[in-house]
Amino acid sequence: MTVTVSEPAVNAETARSIGLTGEELERLKKILGRDPNWTELGITSALWSEHCSYKSSKIYLREFPTEGPHVLQGPGENAGVVDVGHGFVAVFKMESHNHPSFIEPYQGSMTGVGGILRDIFTMGARPIACMDALRFGEIDAPRMRFLIDGVVRGIGGYGNCMGIPTVGGETGFHRCYNGNILVNAFALGVARRDRIFHARASGAGNPVLYVGSRTGRDGIHGATMASESFDKESEQKRPTVQVGDPFTEKILLEACLEAMRTGAIVAIQDMGAAGLTSSTFEMAGRGGTGLRLDLDRVPLRQPGLTPYEMMLSESQERMVLVARKGREEEVEKVFRRWGLEVVDIGEITDTGRALLTWHGETAADIPIQPLTEEAPVYHRPVAEPADLAERWKAPEVPQPSDPRQALEELLATPELAGKRWIWQQYDHTVRTNTVQGPGGDAAVVLLKGTPSGLAMTCDVNPVYCYFDPRRGGAQAVAEAVRNLACVGAEPVGLTDCLNFGNPERPEISWQFREAVRGISEACRALSVPVISGNVSFYNETEGASIYPTPAIAMVGVIPSLASLPDPWFRHEGDRIVLLGDDRSEFGGAAYLRLLYDLEQGRPPAVVLDAELRLARLLRSLVAQGLLHTAHDLSEGGFLIALAEACFGRRPMGARVEVSMAGADLFSESQGRALVAVPPAALEQVLEAATTMGVPAREIGETGGADLVLKSGGEVLSAPVARLHEIWSTALPKALGL
Amino acid sequence: MKCGVVVFPGSNCDHDVYHVWKHVLHQEAAFLWHQDDSLQGCELIVLPGGFAYGDYLRAGALAALSPVMGAVKRHAEAGGLVLGICNGFQVLLETGLLPGAMRRNENLRFQCLDVHLKTERTDLPFTGRLAQGQVLRLPIAHAEGNYEDSPERLDALEAGGQVVFRYCEPDGRVTPESNPNGAARNIAGIANAAGNVLGLMPHPERASEAVLGNTDGLALFESLVEAGARHLESVGARQ
Numbered sequence: 001m002t003v004t005v006s007e008p009a010v011n012a013e014t015a016r017s018i019g020l021t022g023e024e025l026e027r028l029k030k031i032l033g034r035d036p037n038w039t040e041l042g043i044t045s046a047l048w049s050e051h052c053s054y055k056s057s058k059i060y061l062r063e064f065p066t067e068g069p070h071v072l073q074g075p076g077e078n079a080g081v082v083d084v085g086h087g088f089v090a091v092f093k094m095e096s097h098n099h100p101s102f103i104e105p106y107q108g109s110m111t112g113v114g115g116i117l118r119d120i121f122t123m124g125a126r127p128i129a130c131m132d133a134l135r136f137g138e139i140d141a142p143r144m145r146f147l148i149d150g151v152v153r154g155i156g157g158y159g160n161c162m163g164i165p166t167v168g169g170e171t172g173f174h175r176c177y178n179g180n181i182l183v184n185a186f187a188l189g190v191a192r193r194d195r196i197f198h199a200r201a202s203g204a205g206n207p208v209l210y211v212g213s214r215t216g217r218d219g220i221h222g223a224t225m226a227s228e229s230f231d232k233e234s235e236q237k238r239p240t241v242q243v244g245d246p247f248t249e250k251i252l253l254e255a256c257l258e259a260m261r262t263g264a265i266v267a268i269q270d271m272g273a274a275g276l277t278s279s280t281f282e283m284a285g286r287g288g289t290g291l292r293l294d295l296d297r298v299p300l301r302q303p304g305l306t307p308y309e310m311m312l313s314e315s316q317e318r319m320v321l322v323a324r325k326g327r328e329e330e331v332e333k334v335f336r337r338w339g340l341e342v343v344d345i346g347e348i349t350d351t352g353r354a355l356l357t358w359h360g361e362t363a364a365d366i367p368i369q370p371l372t373e374e375a376p377v378y379h380r381p382v383a384e385p386a387d388l389a390e391r392w393k394a395p396e397v398p399q400p401s402d403p404r405q406a407l408e409e410l411l412a413t414p415e416l417a418g419k420r421w422i423w424q425q426y427d428h429t430v431r432t433n434t435v436q437g438p439g440g441d442a443a444v445v446l447l448k449g450t451p452s453g454l455a456m457t458c459d460v461n462p463v464y465c466y467f468d469p470r471r472g473g474a475q476a477v478a479e480a481v482r483n484l485a486c487v488g489a490e491p492v493g494l495t496d497c498l499n500f501g502n503p504e505r506p507e508i509s510w511q512f513r514e515a516v517r518g519i520s521e522a523c524r525a526l527s528v529p530v531i532s533g534n535v536s537f538y539n540e541t542e543g544a545s546i547y548p549t550p551a552i553a554m555v556g557v558i559p560s561l562a563s564l565p566d567p568w569f570r571h572e573g574d575r576i577v578l579l580g581d582d583r584s585e586f587g588g589a590a591y592l593r594l595l596y597d598l599e600q601g602r603p604p605a606v607v608l609d610a611e612l613r614l615a616r617l618l619r620s621l622v623a624q625g626l627l628h629t630a631h632d633l634s635e636g637g638f639l640i641a642l643a644e645a646c647f648g649r650r651p652m653g654a655r656v657e658v659s660m661a662g663a664d665l666f667s668e669s670q671g672r673a674l675v676a677v678p679p680a681a682l683e684q685v686l687e688a689a690t691t692m693g694v695p696a697r698e699i700g701e702t703g704g705a706d707l708v709l710k711s712g713g714e715v716l717s718a719p720v721a722r723l724h725e726i727w728s729t730a731l732p733k734a735l736g737l
Numbered sequence: 738m739k740c741g742v743v744v745f746p747g748s749n750c751d752h753d754v755y756h757v758w759k760h761v762l763h764q765e766a767a768f769l770w771h772q773d774d775s776l777q778g779c780e781l782i783v784l785p786g787g788f789a790y791g792d793y794l795r796a797g798a799l800a801a802l803s804p805v806m807g808a809v810k811r812h813a814e815a816g817g818l819v820l821g822i823c824n825g826f827q828v829l830l831e832t833g834l835l836p837g838a839m840r841r842n843e844n845l846r847f848q849c850l851d852v853h854l855k856t857e858r859t860d861l862p863f864t865g866r867l868a869q870g871q872v873l874r875l876p877i878a879h880a881e882g883n884y885e886d887s888p889e890r891l892d893a894l895e896a897g898g899q900v901v902f903r904y905c906e907p908d909g910r911v912t913p914e915s916n917p918n919g920a921a922r923n924i925a926g927i928a929n930a931a932g933n934v935l936g937l938m939p940h941p942e943r944a945s946e947a948v949l950g951n952t953d954g955l956a957l958f959e960s961l962v963e964a965g966a967r968h969l970e971s972v973g974a975r976q
Contacts, residue, residue, distance in 0.1 A: 429940070
């Protein structure tokens with residue numbers, strides 16, 4: 001039977017309409033030795049999209065240190081794998097879903113979570129924790145309340161139904177995201193060390209099985225859309241946003257983990273960006289095999305999809321796997337028991353080519369590795385911004401007329417306010433692993449069956465990154481290490497989500513290069529390998545780019561949970577000790593930005609060896625059980641951190657005296673932390689700090705109903721109940737709830 | 738006592754309950770598949786939290802029609818113990834093993850937080866280890882926990898002593914502020930008239946290990962273990 005499908009002619013213009021440049025079309029012609037047909041062009045457009053090929057970022061990403069004593073799998077797989085002891089591995093990754101979430105926030109963030117979870121269980125690991133790094137615009141910007149509500153509902157809608165706790169994350173607000181919000185989803189899974197699966201096809205004759213939801217027309221060219229900037233027409237791209245079904249994914253998760261235990265699965269990969277195309281091509285590309293697909297067998301949601309549409313659909317909750325020939329029935333039985341469709345759609349071959357047939361005809365016939373391994377690599381022009389010296393000019397720092405009022409105003413900004421309104425909509429206690437949930441420095445979950453815990457945190461300060469991307473990149477890593485150290489965790493690896501503007505603009509490429517450099521330097525100095533990650537370019541609307549936002553999610557291991565400190569004051573009468581050096585540093589500081597609308601100056605220095613000493617000290621103090629409280633100083637500086645430490649489940653005051661005064665209370669010097677210790681342990685803590693080379697001074701004690709601070713001959717005194725009320729209600733109030 | 742944890746497609750607290758019963762309390766436990774109609778000789782049946790059948794149609798509506806629920810119904814009618822937690826409570830309402838219905842939370846949002854519960858019945862196999870009026874702190878995590886029924890039926894429920902747990906302040910006062918979802922009369926958990934079927938929205942299994950910072954939920958499971966032991970004794974005495 002011959003079916004006529006009306007498809008556009010292949011030429012430079014139609015190629016450009018689906019994201020391929022003229023040069024790239026020529027490159028494809030050379031690889032094929034002929035003109036491609038429309039299906040082949042679509043497949044190539046997806047595989048060579050920025051999202052799938054990393055063509056503009058590859059040359060920089062090579063700088064990342066990716067090896068370490070714990071690393072079992074670095075970048076290049078569905079997710080990275082690190083050894084966490086006791087025979088277990090942690091599998092984790094973070095990925096962006098920015099563009100879809102801006103167009104359709106609920107489905108966009110849902111499928112962001114769904115996609116990252118599939119990346120984890122594809123590796124044979126059971127997902128046990130999620131985090132989300134969110135960046136919104138000003139709350140009063142157009143559509144922003146709708147976007148915030150939709151994103152939060154979507155993240156909850158997916159994770160809650162899957163039964164995977166969302167234990168942490170971070171949320172920031174800045175006008176640079178008014179036209180391009182960021183939704184970065186992180187997931188972590190745990191597996192036995194010897195039970196990891198790879199997406200590497202092998203064995204000519206092995207059947208290729210399709211599992212899960214049927215293929216529809218949703219999400220076609222999602223990967224390409226994610227590689228373009230926004231304009232006024234972007235809302236019309238709603239059909240390129242996928243639709244999520246967490247119920248199907250929950251079943252897919254259970255069925256996949258069960259099917260993997262049969263031993264009859266050779267390779268498995270989820271269908272994420274560029275769906276059937278990237279899953280099958282990447283699996284065959286990594287294994288150096290060929291494959292034959294019978295597209296007539298692909299389960300369809302509606303009749304009439306063309307090969308082009310089938311190969312590029314991003315319908316969710318689908319997996320491709322390669323089974324051992326003769327044992328496919330064992331695998332199929334498991335999926336059927338869970339009520340899932342499983343179809344044999346082709347086989348692995350040794351030709352190195354992808355042969356796609358449809359209605360008895362060849363729909364595509366292309367070599368695999370030249371497309372997956374030899375994608376274009378671009379050395380985009382790089383240029384430092386012309387006004388960098390101007391940007392780095394030290395800001396004039398106004399003194400607060402009343403520090404208490406400044407504190408209250410800062411606590412009332414969405415940026416620094418409590419984020420409970422968000423995380424209370426996420427199930428963070430399911431799976432009975434959550435030791436420290438959202439709201440602290442780092443989240444802590446049990447590594448069940450062992451005395452250990454896993455800690456995780458998400459960090460980046462986009463304002464720092466805008467003013468000095470190199471310093472900003474290093475700062476994000478250093479802050480993550482500090483957050484982990486506050487719960488006594490030693491970092492084992494990080495994953496990143498590098499959100500930037502259009503890399504074809506030289507300043508953006510400069511930002512990217514510098515940020516990667518800063519991250520790499522900090523990773524080397526602090527011994528943290530990069531084990532997976534994701535690049536999201538083209539985050540701009542109408543030519544206005546977001547601030548560079550290289551979100552870092554770091555994971556660490558806590559050897560024993562017996563003496564975990566809280567991020568807030570736990571006991572009355574504890575002595576409070578401030579660790580690290582206080583300097584007067586206001587480049588990109590929240591104090592200037594949020595109170596005076598002033599963004600100016602080079603961000604605070606990141607002294608990596610001081611960060612290392614501080615992290616070692618904190619880990620050692622936690623391990624010895626000397627700390628009741630540990631909380632790092634970050635955005636908003638000392639006084640914000642002190643106030644936050646008062647906001648535990650049982651709010652508690654403190655009486656403190658420090659030598660810094662005025663605006664310096666809000667300086668954002670790095671490498672600092674607050675700890676509270678029982679009086680009997682004070683000497684030991686101060687001695688340990690001296691021995692390990694960390695400046696430390698006792699500044700007061702916990703207790704009472706008021707926060708009382710003596711500084712510069714003045715006394716600031718405020719009822720903690722009032723501060724807590726301001727801080728905890730600010731976000732829902734700003735949202736108009 | 739052997740506990741059977743029902744696994745519907747979409748259950749997601751099944752492992753948690755199994756874990757507490759088997760690894761914390763060292764009791765016998767089994768998973769029961771939704772398409773089976775055998776309870777494998779389990780004396781206690783737990784319907785766990787989650788999104789059975791994706792909560793399609795209504796939370797618990799499709800699960801109520803599954804083969805395993807036929808067996809659970811017969812088990813309950815014969816006096817066997819059934820505990821429904823969160824989504825499991827919703828399934829019990831849809832099955833008719835407990836009266837009333839759930840509406841979406843008053844604020845129309847999924848809510849995950851610790852709440853306080855006042856214990857109003859201590860003579861049930863589920864609550865034997867609790868004291869009258871004892872306040873428990875337990876986590877909730879649901880979008881549909883807003884319990885509702887007609888005023889007459891609610892009166893009957895109260896008169897029959899079927900309200901087992903009510904949302905309250907840490908000091909035990911039952912106030913509108915302590916009600917996290919709008920549930921009628923702060924109802925968090927109810928039993929059937931015979932007292933062998935209990936449904937509650939909070940998750941005791943998530944507060945049953947010291948390492949998680951809260952063991953308030955363990956008393957419910959310990960009560961059941963004790964009830965099981967008593968039951969065995971009485972059977973022994975009769976023989």
